Amino acid sequence: MDAAKPPRVVVLGGGSAGWITACLLRREWGGRGGSVTVVESPAIGIIGVGEGSTPQLKAFFDHLGIAEADWMAACDATYKLGIRFTGWSEREGCESYFHPFPGPVDLHTEPGFTHNCALRRRGVDVPAHPDDWFLAATLAAGRKGPQPDANFPFPQSYGYHFDAHKLGAFLRDWAVPRGVGHRALKVEDVELDAHGDVAALLCEGGERIEGDLFVDCSGFAALIAQQKLGERFIPFDENLFNDRAVVLPTPHSGPVVPQTESVAMKAGWRWSIPLTTRVGNGYVYSSRHISDEEAEAELRAALGLGPDEPQARFLQMKVGRLENSWTRNCLAAGLSQGFIEPLEATALHIVIATALDFASAYESGGFTDRHRDEFNQRIAARYDGIRDYIVAHYRVNQRSDTDYWRENAANQALSDNLKSMMTAWFTHQPITEANAAIYGQEPAYAAMSWHALFAGYGTFPPREKMQAAPQGLDVADVEATRAMLAACARNFPDYSPV
Ligand SMILES: Cc1cc2nc3c(=O)[nH]c(=O)nc-3n(C[C@H](O)[C@H](O)[C@H](O)COP(=O)(O)OP(=O)(O)OC[C@H]3O[C@@H](n4cnc5c(N)ncnc54)[C@H](O)[C@@H]3O)c2cc1C
Structure with a gap:
């Protein structure tokens, strides 16, 4: 590869992480000959429960020059001023508090x-x-x-609530006419070159997609970074017990308050997130402390729902991070890179920070891995700092x-x-x-x-x-x-x- 020229980037995954990263890297390098192609399998689909953001998402859209009027309506988005925590403490006067932006x-x-x-x-x-x-x-x-x-x-300062499926689709429809390549293909294997770097994605039907730089946004599967390159995953389960979530949308029952609600439950907590079209609700819980059936029943009771409608969706969460987000010529971003748990809605925040920091580190190193170690240390510190803040919510809880x-x-x-x-x-x-x-x-x-x-x-x-x-x-x-x-x-x- 010519060291001075921006790379041909191949992004594996078309969830929010894949499209956010593709948009940012295209903006950084597209005008100077770099290319970005997103490869995703519609049959595999996306996780798509991410519904809350920090103000970093506003900075992302501002950076790309996308107006709120254009994307918010398309993604059923509402404003978010912060998170109201309710029921985490039994102390008098502390039944609830607001964590503001x-x-x-x-x-x-x-x-x-x-x-x-x-x-x-x-x-x-x-x-x-x-x-x-x-x-x-x-x-x-x-x-x-x-x-x-x-x-x-x-x-x-403020963040947003949004429909994650619609956010990914909006970014795809914005990015493709602006030069981001898009291939709807299932990746079956990853080809390495003689040095052990990634050479190409091998897709169904025999297609081979080459690149200089690969971004693993394949979700919890972490197909390139973890499965192929063997990057170590550091679990956070010692101090973050929650590993499951059950999700139940409901219609609005009152006026929209521009805040996320986070309510403590018997074995975890539940979110309520207002979108323009519905309220997103989910109970994040520890499967060691409560069964799926009990969690669903507890959430239904909290929301005043009967036993059948709507149908519940269950999700497994892999909580922890890769030791290094950047391995060889592969950057992991999104759920493949790590996931802490959604309590402070930080997942897309980290994706945006990772993509911007990486673009700067890679380019200032002449599109080589010169600054890889410092970059990996910064990202790891960011994850661990967020993890500590979230762990503190559980450690200092005042419930018994x-x-x-x-x-x-x-x-x-x-x-x-x-x-x-x-x-x-x-x-x-x-x-x-x-x-x-x-x-x-x-x-x-x-x-x-x-x-x-x-x-x-x-x-x-x-x-x-x-x-x-x-x-x-x-x-x-x-x-x-x-x-x-x-x-x-x-x-x-x-x-x-x-
Ligand atoms: C319960 C829960 C609540 C959450 N709440 C929030 C929140 O409030 N705020 C927030 O910021 N985040 C939240 N998140 C995280 C958020 O959902 C993700 O960070 C975000 O959606 C990005 O996901 P992703 O793009 O990394 O992965 P995914 O959405 O899983 O996308 C993976 C992509 O990889 C593709 N893929 C996988 N394998 C292959 C293959 N073999 N071939 C081709 N393509 C493939 C898939 O098709 C898909 O396009 C939450 C997560 C969970 C589990």
């Missing part, structure tokens, strides 16, 4: 929240519930959309009603980084500094998120050990903050997606 207004309110959390960690009884300090929480509670009137100069929750709360199989983060919280260290020291300058989750999680669960000294704030103590004013956020919220329109 932050915006510039929060730069003014977050220091007060952090300050009060620090006092509360030391046992001083001051207001420190996350719902009071972030604009996204106020907007969601008021069913407001995320885009302010023109005269309000503080943009709110089932073995599942008790085992999670007692789980000692934590990473050293997560142990350090929890120690920092319980020993009153400043969380911003601890986060940077433990997870580096670009941590997977900001200090705001750690504060929201710990404070949202009421992870503070118990009520009976709290002391009233002494006179003269500097306490952030929650009433003034609420009033300020309510005033800001008046600049946002009521949300009505259809």
Whole structure:
């Protein structure tokens, strides 16, 4: 291969990961002679339950120059201001909390929240519930959309809910006329060259598709990276127990709130995600703690559904990551690369970050593997940082009603980084500094998120050990903050997606 020329890229898989990666690599290199071809088997199909995103998906569409008006209607998409967690804690006042996507207004309110959390960690009884300090929480509670009137100069950050099947199809229809090749073929084998690099995909009917660079987006099968090249899979099952999901869509029963709901269940949690056409619901659970039949019955009861309609769909989840996302001339992206679990809806976030980081590392190395090790370390750190944040939801849970929750709360199989983060919280260290020291300058989750999680669960000294704030103590004013956020919220329109 000519080292200075962009590669011929072959993407195996036409799920969201395959099309997102194809669009991004085509945009990076297409104008300079690189080619991108997606090979997918419609008969195998896609997982297609991914329905929630982070603000990274907005950045992706902005990067490609695709307007919301063009893609949102095609994908039944709604706005998402954050996630409401309900039932994860039995502590009084902590029955539910909102994990927001932050915006510039929060730069003014977050220091007060952090300050009060620090006092509360030391046992001083001051207001420190996350719902009071972030604009996204106020907007969601008021069913407001995320885009302010023109005269309000503080943009709110947001993500989306969408139909993953329609998202993949939209991207395919956008990408193919712009030069991305598309072959609907089942891949039966992968041909390696004399050095052990991937040379071609061998397809049904005898077709052979050659390339310089291969992207494995074949889903949990990980056909190239794991099955052919033998890349090691690191399971996360020691500290993430959930391995199954049951999915049941329902019609809307009320107005759309632009938030994901995450409700704790007996052996896991369930999501509710509003699309324009329906509500997506799913129960993510541990098969060691509950059977499929029990999980389905529990979800049906929670949703007020009878035993038969609609039909439930069950999914197996392979939770963990590849040791290296980039092996030889193959990049894995999406479920083939790893999956943590959908609690924070981070899967497509990682796909986009992987594709952009890879494009930059590959190109700055002259389209060679010069920067492969650093890239792999960055991606692994990103996965492990997200995993730790998600594990923390289970580890600090304040429920005691089932073995599942008790085992999670007692789980000692934590990473050293997560142990350090929890120690920092319980020993009153400043969380911003601890986060940077433990997870580096670009941590997977900001200090705001750690504060929201710990404070949202009421992870503070118990009520009976709290002391009233002494006179003269500097306490952030929650009433003034609420009033300020309510005033800001008046600049946002009521949300009505259809
Ligand atoms: C329960 C659950 C909930 C989730 N919720 C979210 C969420 O809220 N937010 C989020 O971002 N993500 C979520 N995800 C993850 C999300 O579904 C995936 O990350 C996303 O859909 C990308 O999947 P993928 O493209 O990697 O794989 P898939 O969708 O499985 O696509 C694999 C592709 O490979 C092709 N393929 C496989 N084998 C062959 C072969 N031999 N020949 C040719 N083609 C082949 C298939 O045809 C398909 O096109 C969730 C996942 C699960 C399991």
